[in-house]
Amino acid sequence: MSNTLLSIQGLTRRFGGLLAVSDVxxxxxxxxxxxxxxxxxxxxxxxxxxxxxxTPPSDGTVTFDGQDVTGRKPWQxxxxxxxxxxxxxxxxxxxxxxxxxxxxxxxxxxxxxxxxLVNGGAHSRAxxxxxxxxxxxxxxxxxxxxxxxxxxxxxRKYLEIARALATSPRLLILDEPAAGLNDTETAELADxxxxxxxxxxxxxxxEHDMGLVMGSCSRVIVLASxxxxxxxxxxxxxxxxxxxxxxxxxxxxxx
Amino acid sequence: xxxxxxxxxxxxxxxxxxCVYALMAIGFTLIFGVLNVVNxxxxxxxxxxxxxxxxxxxxxxxxxxxxxxxxxxxxxxSGVGLERIAFRPFRRFTDEASQKSRAMREATLLSSxxxxxxxxxxxxxxxGGDMQGxxxxxxLQQPVAIGPIMVASGSLVIFATSAVMLGALQFLLxxxxxxxxxxxxxxxxxxxxxxxxxxxxxxxxxxxxxxxLGATAGILVGLxxxxxxxxxxxxxxxKAFVAMVMGGLSSIPGAVACALLxxxxxxxxxxxxxxxxxxxxTYSLLVITLVFFPQGLFGHGRERA
Amino acid sequence: MDVNVPDAxxxxxxxxxxxxxxxxxxxxxxxxxLLAVAFGAVPAAIVGTGSSYxxxxxxxxxxxxxxxxxxxxxxxxxxxxSIGHAAFYGIGAYAAALLSTKLGLPFIxxxxxxxxxxxxxxxxxxxxxxxxxxxYFAVATLGIGEMIYVILLNWVDFTxxxxxxxxxxxxxxxxxxxxxxxxxxxxxxxxxxxxxxxLHRLTHSYYGNALRALREDDQCADSMGINVERLKIESFxxxxxxxxxxxxxxxxxxxxxxxxxxxxxxSILILAMVVVGGLGSLPGAVVGALFMIVLPEALRDIGDYRxxxxxxxxxxxxxxLPKGMLAEGTALGFVRRSFSRGWATIAGGTPVxxx
Numbered sequence: 046m047s048n049t050l051l052s053i054q055g056l057t058r059r060f061g062g063l064l065a066v067s068d069v070x071x072x073x074x075x076x077x078x079x080x081x082x083x084x085x086x087x088x089x090x091x092x093x094x095x096x097x098x099x100t101p102p103s104d105g106t107v108t109f110d111g112q113d114v115t116g117r118k119p120w121q122x123x124x125x126x127x128x129x130x131x132x133x134x135x136x137x138x139x140x141x142x143x144x145x146x147x148x149x150x151x152x153x154x155x156x157x158x159x160x161x162l163v164n165g166g167a168h169s170r171a172x173x174x175x176x177x178x179x180x181x182x183x184x185x186x187x188x189x190x191x192x193x194x195x196x197x198x199x200x201r202k203y204l205e206i207a208r209a210l211a212t213s214p215r216l217l218i219l220d221e222p223a224a225g226l227n228d229t230e231t232a233e234l235a236d237x238x239x240x241x242x243x244x245x246x247x248x249x250x251x252e253h254d255m256g257l258v259m260g261s262c263s264r265v266i267v268l269a270s271x272x273x274x275x276x277x278x279x280x281x282x283x284x285x286x287x288x289x290x291x292x293x294x295x296x297x298x299x300x
Numbered sequence: 301x302x303x304x305x306x307x308x309x310x311x312x313x314x315x316x317x318x319c320v321y322a323l324m325a326i327g328f329t330l331i332f333g334v335l336n337v338v339n340x341x342x343x344x345x346x347x348x349x350x351x352x353x354x355x356x357x358x359x360x361x362x363x364x365x366x367x368x369x370x371x372x373x374x375x376x377x378s379g380v381g382l383e384r385i386a387f388r389p390f391r392r393f394t395d396e397a398s399q400k401s402r403a404m405r406e407a408t409l410l411s412s413x414x415x416x417x418x419x420x421x422x423x424x425x426x427x428g429g430d431m432q433g434x435x436x437x438x439x440l441q442q443p444v445a446i447g448p449i450m451v452a453s454g455s456l457v458i459f460a461t462s463a464v465m466l467g468a469l470q471f472l473l474x475x476x477x478x479x480x481x482x483x484x485x486x487x488x489x490x491x492x493x494x495x496x497x498x499x500x501x502x503x504x505x506x507x508x509x510x511x512x513l514g515a516t517a518g519i520l521v522g523l524x525x526x527x528x529x530x531x532x533x534x535x536x537x538x539k540a541f542v543a544m545v546m547g548g549l550s551s552i553p554g555a556v557a558c559a560l561l562x563x564x565x566x567x568x569x570x571x572x573x574x575x576x577x578x579x580x581x582t583y584s585l586l587v588i589t590l591v592f593f594p595q596g597l598f599g600h601g602r603e604r605a
Numbered sequence: 606m607d608v609n610v611p612d613a614x615x616x617x618x619x620x621x622x623x624x625x626x627x628x629x630x631x632x633x634x635x636x637x638x639l640l641a642v643a644f645g646a647v648p649a650a651i652v653g654t655g656s657s658y659x660x661x662x663x664x665x666x667x668x669x670x671x672x673x674x675x676x677x678x679x680x681x682x683x684x685x686x687s688i689g690h691a692a693f694y695g696i697g698a699y700a701a702a703l704l705s706t707k708l709g710l711p712f713i714x715x716x717x718x719x720x721x722x723x724x725x726x727x728x729x730x731x732x733x734x735x736x737x738x739x740x741y742f743a744v745a746t747l748g749i750g751e752m753i754y755v756i757l758l759n760w761v762d763f764t765x766x767x768x769x770x771x772x773x774x775x776x777x778x779x780x781x782x783x784x785x786x787x788x789x790x791x792x793x794x795x796x797x798x799x800x801x802x803x804l805h806r807l808t809h810s811y812y813g814n815a816l817r818a819l820r821e822d823d824q825c826a827d828s829m830g831i832n833v834e835r836l837k838i839e840s841f842x843x844x845x846x847x848x849x850x851x852x853x854x855x856x857x858x859x860x861x862x863x864x865x866x867x868x869x870x871x872s873i874l875i876l877a878m879v880v881v882g883g884l885g886s887l888p889g890a891v892v893g894a895l896f897m898i899v900l901p902e903a904l905r906d907i908g909d910y911r912x913x914x915x916x917x918x919x920x921x922x923x924x925x926l927p928k929g930m931l932a933e934g935t936a937l938g939f940v941r942r943s944f945s946r947g948w949a950t951i952a953g954g955t956p957v958x959x960x
Binding site for chain 3: 147
Binding site: 338386389390393400401402403404406407408410411413414415417418421422425538541542545549574576577579580583584586587590591594595596 | 680681684686733734736737738740741744745747748749751752755756758759820821869873876877880881883884885909910912913915916917919920923924927928929932933
């Protein structure tokens with residue numbers, strides 16, 4: 046069990062009378078590339094927010110790297126090594142690409158104002174180098190000095206990933222990274238995520254689109270109507286009648 | 301007697317002050333609704349309303365009821381002019397960085413402030429900085445007895461005018477095509493544009509309507525208080541702004557309720573505090589409200605408010 | 606859309622690590638120029654003309670440089686729109702005035718005390734208001750600013766109310782008294798430069814980047830591991846501290862303060878300096894203060910039309926340069942390059958990062 050990085054137990058969230066997430070339990074081991082899929086309205090985003098601390102659960106626990114993080118604030122969870130991207134692209138628009146990424150590194154290395162005043166050389170160098178490395182990994186070094194709002198849509202996705210990488214995540218959660226990309230771009234992204242994973246990052250891929258997940262992940266968790274209905278290899282999940290029903294029963298454009 | 305008569309009179313005075321704040325607060329709320337920007341020059345529209353009213357009265361000595369439509373017209377014109385000068389030029393920046401830039405948003409805020417400074421200084425120049433008296437024939441200070449309570453006729457006029465204007469506004473917003481446009485743009489400017497609403501024209505209309513209410517408030521207060529000055533718009537402007545925020549930014553009933561609350565609490569406060577301290581009541585109410593209701597009393601968590 | 610995704614472990618040669626930053630020469634050039642103006646040209650002009658009017662403007666400018674730079678820290682960089690800054694300026698001024706006239710404390714004590722007392726008030730204000738967003742926060746600062754003004758005006762026993770406080774002793778350090786115009790200016794200038802330097806170090810660093818991230822999208826900064834609430838409170842406390850310092854300087858240089866020095870319009874004037882100069886830009890805040898103080902004085906000859914001209918100029922400046930005279934992006938590049946605060950330059954000569 047010491048190999049478990051993230052473990053959620055009986056996670057439940059009610060909004061008024063609506064049960065958005067109901068009794069979901071799952072684990073992710075170090076080094077895994079796991080997909081979390083489900084049709085629209087399945088509760089993926091809520092589950093995501095519960096894990097990252099944006100929404101407190103009504104019931105259940107989140108354990109990250111052996112520590113109970115239920116009810117902690119997002120920044121505390123982020124500092125423990127959970128990096129994330131946003132579905133609806135939230136780069137800092139008026140900051141440069143490099144400065145965007147550096148915020149992730151500051152999150153990881155600490156934000157004391159005293160370091161800015163006295164003796165902060167080592168800290169700044171560490172942040173600078175970490176940010177540069179992250180930009181190298183996504184291939185955006187040439188744009189390092191550009192204002193983020195001027196980047197193309199596709200490049201902003203990679204900027205978000207770089208910013209998350211700069212926090213040195215032990216678990217990287219990508220929220221619908223393929224949204225808004227065409228087939229070629231999705232294929233490139235899938236390739237990139239696989240290489241990221243091969244480089245040693247544990248990834249949880251939250252996706253609406255099955256194609257990307259089935260092609261890349263070693264294990265897939267399926268959510269429907271707030272419940273976990275399947276958890277297994279892509280092949281097993283694809284054959285699971287409950288999954289087929291969830292996807293075909295709902296009028297949805299999911300592939 | 302169950303009620304202290306004097307206390308009741310104070311409440312009525314407070315309600316009439318509150319109505320004035322409410323008329324201004326509605327203007328703030330309407331304009332904030334469509335543009336998401338605070339109109340700092342709203343207080344100057346109020347002052348303009350009062351001065352134009354005075355000018356008309358001294359020059360033509362018309363019947364009181366004829367002053368009102370004139371002030372309304374002046375309010376509408378100044379609202380349209382204000383929008384043209386202080387707000388429209390900033391809508392030329394449509395790229396994403398500008399839209400999300402705080403510098404740009406604060407620039408719009410200060411452009412209306414700059415326009416208000418210029419307007420006020422010009423009025424100072426024309427009318428002088430001192431208080432100007434209203435001809436006594438037009439004053440609304442005759443006491444009217446309602447049972448045991450004595451109420452100034454001005455209070456009654458303010459109540460009646462506010463009621464009529466609120467009714468008219470309600471009709472405009474919920475029964476007309478223009479009102480539908482205003483509500484649509486407030487709700488989602490981009491969406492409104494996609495369904496074919498001329499957002500520029502709607503914004504201008506909103507300024508006209510809001511400024512008509514503000515200008516009317518100005519002349520009412522002038523007639524009620526008996527004296528006006530180029531600085532008169534500042535204090536009620538701030539109070540109305542506070543009422544709008546306490547009410548939750550986008551809620552007209554909320555703004556009106558909070559404006560009345562502020563008026564009444566100020567008026568009652570003068571009973572047991574010297575008048576210098578009465579503003580402390582207003583602002584304490586504001587701060588306490590915000591601490592416990594971070595979105596205002598009637599707000600519903602508007603994004604990027 | 607082309608998205609190039611090079612393999613992390615097969616880094617192509619074209620993306621070599623950036624060259625280390627070398628800008629020491631220019632750094633000295635700019636620093637020396639600024640110091641020469643503040644401590645050479647202006648004092649020379651004051652001595653040369655012997656004009657108390659000129660000295661007074663120079664002192665006022667320096668005080669407003671501190672105010673505008675500190676407001677820029679919280680409103681421009683961290684994105685918390687404060688429209689009650691003058692109240693903390695007032696708290697500092699009254700703290701210094703009362704401590705020196707009632708308790709006879711020397712300047713060396715009253716100056717930091719004024720800053721700390723203002724910062725303490727800032728902290729107390731920040732605690733409950735930090736969860737307010739944008740305009741709600743702005744209105745809360747307005748309300749608190751007006752409350753402080755009402756208290757200064759009406760608590761006659763403590764503040765002497767509208768009469769104000771007279772006879773505040775001039776700046777004095779270990780027996781040296783700043784009693785001439787020149788020495789008064791110099792003392793204020795030294796402190797102003799020190800304040801701006803501290804704000805410069807805070808803003809032009811990765812700490813500053815965290816503040817800017819807060820302004821751009823605080824939820825997102827939160828999930829990057831930034832303690833958003835703490836950062837907001839810190840930035841507000843820093844800004845109010847320097848406002849308090851500015852207040853103490855006003856008290857000790859003008860010998861007389863009254864509540865009207867700290868009204869709402871004063872807060873708006875400071876905000877106008879920041880916006881005209883460039884929200885988020887520290888050099889802009891300095892230039893904005895200079896502009897908004899010197900312009901009305903330069904326009905004295907047109908007498909009554911002066912304020913109209915000031916308003917009109919402010920309007921035109923915002924209209925033509927809505928991001929300010931020195932917009933943030935330009936200013937950050939300028940500071941990286943000319944004050945050698947950048948970490949490295951990338952291909953094309955663009956400086957990135959902070960030292």
